[in-house]
Amino acid sequence: MSSKTKPRVAVYKFTGCAGCQMELLRLEDELLEIVGKVDVVYFMMAQNRDELERYDLCFVEGSVSTPRELEEIKVIRSRTKTLIALGDCAITGCVPSIRNWIPQSDVERRVYKDTLPLRSFKTSGIWEYVPVDLMLPGCPPHKNMILEAIESSLLGISPDLRSHAVCVECKLRENVCILTSLGKLCMGPVTRAGCGAICPTYGRECEGCYGPMSDANPTALASEFKKLGIGADDLVRKFRKYAGTSKEFKEVAGI
Amino acid sequence: MSEKGKEPSEKKVEVCYIARVEGQGTINVEVTSSGDANAQFAVFEPIRLFEAFLVGRKYHEAHELTSRICGICPIAHQITALRAIENALKVEVTPQTRALRRLLALSGWIQSHALSLYFLTAPDYLGFDGAISMASKYGDAVKQGLRLKKLGNDLSETVGGRAVHPISAVVGGFTKAPVKEELTRIRERLKNEKDDIWRTVDLFSDFDYPEIARKTELVAISSDSEYAVNEGRLRSIGGIDSPEHDYRIHVKEREVGYSNTKSSLINGNDFLVGPIARVSLNHQKLTPDAKKAANRLGLDLPCHDPFANIKARVVELVYSLDESMRIIDMLRLDFSEQPIRVEVGTPCEGAALTEAPRGLLYHGYKLDRSGVVQQADIVPPTAHNSTSIEASLRALAPKLLKEGQDLTFGCEKLVRAYDPCISCSVHVTRVD
Numbered sequence: 161m162s163s164k165t166k167p168r169v170a171v172y173k174f175t176g177c178a179g180c181q182m183e184l185l186r187l188e189d190e191l192l193e194i195v196g197k198v199d200v201v202y203f204m205m206a207q208n209r210d211e212l213e214r215y216d217l218c219f220v221e222g223s224v225s226t227p228r229e230l231e232e233i234k235v236i237r238s239r240t241k242t243l244i245a246l247g248d249c250a251i252t253g254c255v256p257s258i259r260n261w262i263p264q265s266d267v268e269r270r271v272y273k274d275t276l277p278l279r280s281f282k283t284s285g286i287w288e289y290v291p292v293d294l295m296l297p298g299c300p301p302h303k304n305m306i307l308e309a310i311e312s313s314l315l316g317i318s319p320d321l322r323s324h325a326v327c328v329e330c331k332l333r334e335n336v337c338i339l340t341s342l343g344k345l346c347m348g349p350v351t352r353a354g355c356g357a358i359c360p361t362y363g364r365e366c367e368g369c370y371g372p373m374s375d376a377n378p379t380a381l382a383s384e385f386k387k388l389g390i391g392a393d394d395l396v397r398k399f400r401k402y403a404g405t406s407k408e409f410k411e412v413a414g415i
Numbered sequence: 416m417s418e419k420g421k422e423p424s425e426k427k428v429e430v431c432y433i434a435r436v437e438g439q440g441t442i443n444v445e446v447t448s449s450g451d452a453n454a455q456f457a458v459f460e461p462i463r464l465f466e467a468f469l470v471g472r473k474y475h476e477a478h479e480l481t482s483r484i485c486g487i488c489p490i491a492h493q494i495t496a497l498r499a500i501e502n503a504l505k506v507e508v509t510p511q512t513r514a515l516r517r518l519l520a521l522s523g524w525i526q527s528h529a530l531s532l533y534f535l536t537a538p539d540y541l542g543f544d545g546a547i548s549m550a551s552k553y554g555d556a557v558k559q560g561l562r563l564k565k566l567g568n569d570l571s572e573t574v575g576g577r578a579v580h581p582i583s584a585v586v587g588g589f590t591k592a593p594v595k596e597e598l599t600r601i602r603e604r605l606k607n608e609k610d611d612i613w614r615t616v617d618l619f620s621d622f623d624y625p626e627i628a629r630k631t632e633l634v635a636i637s638s639d640s641e642y643a644v645n646e647g648r649l650r651s652i653g654g655i656d657s658p659e660h661d662y663r664i665h666v667k668e669r670e671v672g673y674s675n676t677k678s679s680l681i682n683g684n685d686f687l688v689g690p691i692a693r694v695s696l697n698h699q700k701l702t703p704d705a706k707k708a709a710n711r712l713g714l715d716l717p718c719h720d721p722f723a724n725i726k727a728r729v730v731e732l733v734y735s736l737d738e739s740m741r742i743i744d745m746l747r748l749d750f751s752e753q754p755i756r757v758e759v760g761t762p763c764e765g766a767a768l769t770e771a772p773r774g775l776l777y778h779g780y781k782l783d784r785s786g787v788v789q790q791a792d793i794v795p796p797t798a799h800n801s802t803s804i805e806a807s808l809r810a811l812a813p814k815l816l817k818e819g820q821d822l823t824f825g826c827e828k829l830v831r832a833y834d835p836c837i838s839c840s841v842h843v844t845r846v847d
Contacts (some may be wrong), residue, residue, distance in 0.1 A: 175461040179486020179579045188565040226461045259468040359509045362576045364590040411733035
């Protein structure tokens with residue numbers, strides 16, 4: 161395959177922690193093979209190249225939280241065939257979205273004395289501003305999920321992503337349910353799978369870092385949590401963390 | 416900035432988005448005809464306001480949330496938050512927890528140093544735009560870098576349950592001890608990479624580094640019992656020697672209008688944190704092979720040159736492999752050990768200092784009687800270094816011009832030698 165016909169791949173970082181790009185770079189065994197099959201034309205964290213052309217595949221890590229990013233995501237969309245939201249920040253705003261419940265000026269004043277030079281607004285997923293072709297949830301999304309997205313794009317097929325709950329993966333690992341048998345406040349029943357149920361496997365409750373599963377029923381889980389004695393404030397904190405402003409969670413995450 | 420009537424010999428550099436560093440930063444350097452330089456290291460990384468939204472969250476969430484400050488050094492943020500909260504709540508963790516946290520932190524150093532050395536730094540000195548293009552000519556070096564990075568990540572996963580944003584380290588301990596067979600397999604790989612590490616030492620000895628002769632204060636945590644990683648006293652070459660909770664007495668911050676990162680000062684001056692500050696202050700505690708590596712690299716200690724950070728990273732890579740093996744060998748894991756139970760009930764405050772891969776990291780928290788965060792104060796290494804980066808740019812730029820070297824490339828190389836983590840730097844504390 162000549163380099164002209166290789167798919168052109170870009171990786172952008174918006175408001176986020178670079179953890180999703182780090183997870184992508186964790187494909188150490190596959191990286192050299194991948195870069196033989198695609199042409200990485202924009203990846204600021206990894207290389208000093210900036211080619212303003214069309215992208216076949218563009219990963220965007222991070223949320224939109226500034227006027228500059230709002231303009232940039234529109235430009236990126238117009239240049240990109242397949243736009244991928246890489247991770248929770250690009251989908252739900254992730255943990256920084258906790259601040260969306262507090263007036264922006266209050267939040268800024270808590271950190272900066274002079275807030276005038278700041279150019280920042282509520283933090284949201286990129287899909288709120290432009291159409292997105294694929295969303296890879298997780299904080300961070302597991303590297304195998306990123307690989308699945310790249311492979312299926314090379315093959316021209318749709319990726320096989322999980323939409324069921326963490327509970328399915330937990331059962332496959334033959335874990336004892338920590339919610340029903342230990343009374344731990346596990347977010348697994350409403351959280352999308354993909355991590356391999358690592359938290360319950362390590363003896364702790366799922367915190368919900370892959371965001372809501374499809375058809376999540378947070379109200380039912382919230383009433384289970386109440387039966388286990390959770391206070392109103394702690395219940396809000398549970399749901400107002402990785403995906404508090406999502407349409408699935410925002411009712412329970414509100415007050 | 417381009418005003419009329421200035422001398423034609425004036426030179427200006429503007430790098431709008433520095434490549435091969437974590438996050439979004441710019442450099443502005445101006446050298447006047449008289450040879451003086453102005454420099455700004457400005458961060459346009461969007462603010463995320465962690466310290467604001469931590470207020471109102473529970474004490475046991477601080478490490479989970481602050482992990483998300485940085486995807487490269489989540490472990491450093493987790494351990495610093497955990498220790499600050501434990502200091503506030505007067506929790507003393509077990510020797511097993513201390514050992515596992517040290518191993519976890521070192522895994523972060525291995526991963527971060529390998530990434531910085533092979534993928535962010537080496538392309539500058541071998542003449543490539545990145546490691547991907549470098550692989551065609553230096554395939555073995557790139558593969559070795561990938562192996563080291565993977566080893567660090569896998570060690571993080573073994574101890575912490577996940578490499579990026581680990582999950583098993585919690586207030587009071589670990590929810591589960593690592594699996595013995597996995598540690599044994601990792602031990603084998605640490606040994607193999609250690610045998611091979613002299614190729615790394617030789618590769619990074621051969622490069623032609625620029626030099627900055629300027630003297631500056633070097634700051635790190637330091638301990639009389641070990642090479643300080645997670646615990647130690649705040650020490651400096653200039654004579655600071657204080658417990659960690661006195662950090663705020665020494666380090667002051669100010670906001671600068673052109674950047675989203677605040678700058679930190681000691682006695683009104685810039686200072687340097689990171690690998691070269693640590694190696695300068697704590698080299699007696701290095702392993703014999705790490706000392707040997709420092710000699711082979713020609714490190715003359717103490718060293719004030721930020722470019723020496725690169726060599727110091729190699730030294731610490733050698734040290735981290737040695738020390739990780741030592742910890743695994745001495746671990747006698749008690750698998751029944753559970754995190755220590757924590758009591759809340761009185762308002763309290765606590766702070767902690769650790770060494771993130773990039774240098775000194777500070778977290779401080781105030782909690783109310785229910786264990787809810789009332790105030791959070793976080794100062795990452797790149798905020799500590801931001802004034803030093805500017806001072807070094809001012810020292811380097813006229814020299815580059817005099818020697819007829821590429822000003823832009825030279826300034827970028829300098830910033831990359833600090834290995835700044837810009838996401839971390841964006842959100843610092845309120846100044847009353």
